[in-house]
Amino acid sequence: xxxxxxxxxxxxxxxxxxxxxGPAGQNAALEASARGAHVLLVEQESQVGGACVEDGTxxxxxxxxTALTLTAFQRRSGDIYKIIRDxxxxxxxxxxxxxxxxxxxxETTRRLLKQANxxxxxxxxxxxxxxxxxxxxxxxxxxxxxxxxxxxxxxxRPRKLPNFAVDHENILDSDSILSMTYLPHSILILxxxxxxxxxxxxxxxxxxxxxxxxxxxxxxxxxxxxxVDFFLMQFQANGGEFRGNSEIVSAAWxxxxxxRVTLKTGEVLKADKAFVALGRVANLDTLAVEKVGLEVxxxxxxxxxxxxxxxxxxxxxAGDMVGSQAMASVAMEQxxxxxxxxxxxxxxxxxxxxPMGVYTIPEIATIGLTEQQAVRTVGNPIVARVHFRQVARAxxxxxxxxxxxxxxxxxxxxxxGVQIAGDGATELVHLGQMAILGKMSVDTFANATxxxxxxxxxxxxxxxEIIHARQWKTSAPAPDARSVTTLQSTLDGDRxxxxx
Numbered sequence: 449x450x451x452x453x454x455x456x457x458x459x460x461x462x463x464x465x466x467x468x469x470g471p472a473g474q475n476a477a478l479e480a481s482a483r484g485a486h487v488l489l490v491e492q493e494s495q496v497g498g499a500c501v502e503d504g505t506x507x508x509x510x511x512x513x514t515a516l517t518l519t520a521f522q523r524r525s526g527d528i529y530k531i532i533r534d535x536x537x538x539x540x541x542x543x544x545x546x547x548x549x550x551x552x553x554x555e556t557t558r559r560l561l562k563q564a565n566x567x568x569x570x571x572x573x574x575x576x577x578x579x580x581x582x583x584x585x586x587x588x589x590x591x592x593x594x595x596x597x598x599x600x601x602x603x604x605r606p607r608k609l610p611n612f613a614v615d616h617e618n619i620l621d622s623d624s625i626l627s628m629t630y631l632p633h634s635i636l637i638l639x640x641x642x643x644x645x646x647x648x649x650x651x652x653x654x655x656x657x658x659x660x661x662x663x664x665x666x667x668x669x670x671x672x673x674x675x676v677d678f679f680l681m682q683f684q685a686n687g688g689e690f691r692g693n694s695e696i697v698s699a700a701w702x703x704x705x706x707x708r709v710t711l712k713t714g715e716v717l718k719a720d721k722a723f724v725a726l727g728r729v730a731n732l733d734t735l736a737v738e739k740v741g742l743e744v745x746x747x748x749x750x751x752x753x754x755x756x757x758x759x760x761x762x763x764x765x766a767g768d769m770v771g772s773q774a775m776a777s778v779a780m781e782q783x784x785x786x787x788x789x790x791x792x793x794x795x796x797x798x799x800x801x802x803p804m805g806v807y808t809i810p811e812i813a814t815i816g817l818t819e820q821q822a823v824r825t826v827g828n829p830i831v832a833r834v835h836f837r838q839v840a841r842a843x844x845x846x847x848x849x850x851x852x853x854x855x856x857x858x859x860x861x862x863x864x865g866v867q868i869a870g871d872g873a874t875e876l877v878h879l880g881q882m883a884i885l886g887k888m889s890v891d892t893f894a895n896a897t898x899x900x901x902x903x904x905x906x907x908x909x910x911x912x913e914i915i916h917a918r919q920w921k922t923s924a925p926a927p928d929a930r931s932v933t934t935l936q937s938t939l940d941g942d943r944x945x946x947x948x
Contacts, residue, residue, distance in 0.1 A: 462567075462595045465593065476783030483788070494570055511542055512646065600764070601765070601779075602735070618721060638661050638662075640662030646806065658689070662691075664692060664693075668806065674819070676812075707722040756770060767779035775806075810849065816855070816880070817864040830859075832856075834852045851868070863884055
């Protein structure tokens with residue numbers, strides 16, 4: 449079921465060796481093989497997929513889906529059925545399907561790698577020299593291969609910080625958060641990144657009292673602030689609390705019954721558990737990177753250029769090695785780009801349009817330019833917002849809390865970006881992705897016939913809003929960006945806070 453092939457390899461020299469079989473490593477290996485390279489993929493774990501499958505993305509998303517299903521069931525039954533949480537509910541019971549999910553994912557990945565003729569080896573890899581890699585298995589057996597190119601795509605580990613006494617029982621990190629036996633009554637989550645927000649919203653949906661703390665004014669700072677605002681309102685509606693501009697000094701177990709988190713202001717917050725999600729560092733210890741002179745940044749990540757090339761020209765790094773915002777899609781693109789550059793040696797690689805999905809409740813997804821980026825790029829974009837309550841399928845699904853946002857150029861013709869918050873956002877965004885890749889006009893959405901009722905009809909409604917806005921814009925005397933935005937706000941109806 450997706451196990452690695454052991455130490456036996458068919459050759460002593462490969463065009464490329466990829467170390468790590470997570471999203472970045474998989475995509476790098478598949479891309480390199482598609483370019484005709486002989487590729488060896490080395491993984492420390494016995495199963496393909498790395499930490500992403502065993503401890504990260506797959507388990508956390510399985511828990512997320514369970515929480516989403518439980519909350520949706522009550523809504524969709526019209527509150528005929530009530531969901532009552534057992535105070536002794538175990539984390540394990542919420543993820544009974546996990547083994548099946550993991551095995552299915554691993555088997556699919558194994559099959560894809562086999563079809564691509566990517567060779568695989570199970571063991572611990574380390575540098576012998578810049579072009580030579582040693583692989584050691586759990587029995588201490590050692591083999592060596594040489595290679596023209598290397599892509600480092602190992603996993604990362606949680607960053608250890610002074611004054612944060614992570615004991616993996618009361619104060620947890622991303623490697624131990626799912627090891628909790630039972631759901632706590634309350635939890636303090638430190639950090640405003642992807643991992644912390646995903647767990648915060650999942651636990652809140654499951655009835656845990658969640659306080660999310662970050663030193664920034666808003667979490668998820670790389671996203672459209674409007675979408676983040678919506679996420680926070682939904683998070684608060686589920687009982688969660690976000691406290692921005694909170695500089696955290698320490699976190700410690702009081703040896704009695706609670707965790708104490710101290711802020712710079714002197715305020716002390718207490719909860720049953722604390723989850724520290726303040727960054728991850730690359731697992732470089734076993735690679736012996738000092739033998740090849742790789743540069744490591746002050747944050748514990750490998751230093752790379754825009755093509756994920758390290759200071760040693762034939763060695764590349766991607767995913768957790770360089771930081772990927774804890775998103776599989778970002779890591780996959782980094783691996784793809786690194787493989788292309790390593791094999792083709794060009795600097796004008798066409799970059800795949802990169803979707804980003806955050807598995808919070810509600811989900812958040814984005815593709816292309818945000819409204820703020822479009823303003824800087826085209827000066828006066830036309831933006832349309834469709835609230836899910838305008839879509840019949842959303843009412844049928846009892847999922848009317850959400851928004852789809854289309855960003856078009858100043859003429860209202862070219863689609864520049866899509867941002868979505870709401871149930872199914874990470875799936876729905878791909879329709880916008882294909883439209884942008886296909887260079888389709890906004891009018892395509894307005895003229896196309898969609899299955900009805902579907903959530904995809906939100907694209908058609910938004911396209912009609914843009915068409916109406918551009919007609920008004922061309923007929924009005926030199927409207928400025930503010931007047932166009934005012935028109936769009938009128939067309940949208942109630943503002944964001946009425947979306948809930």
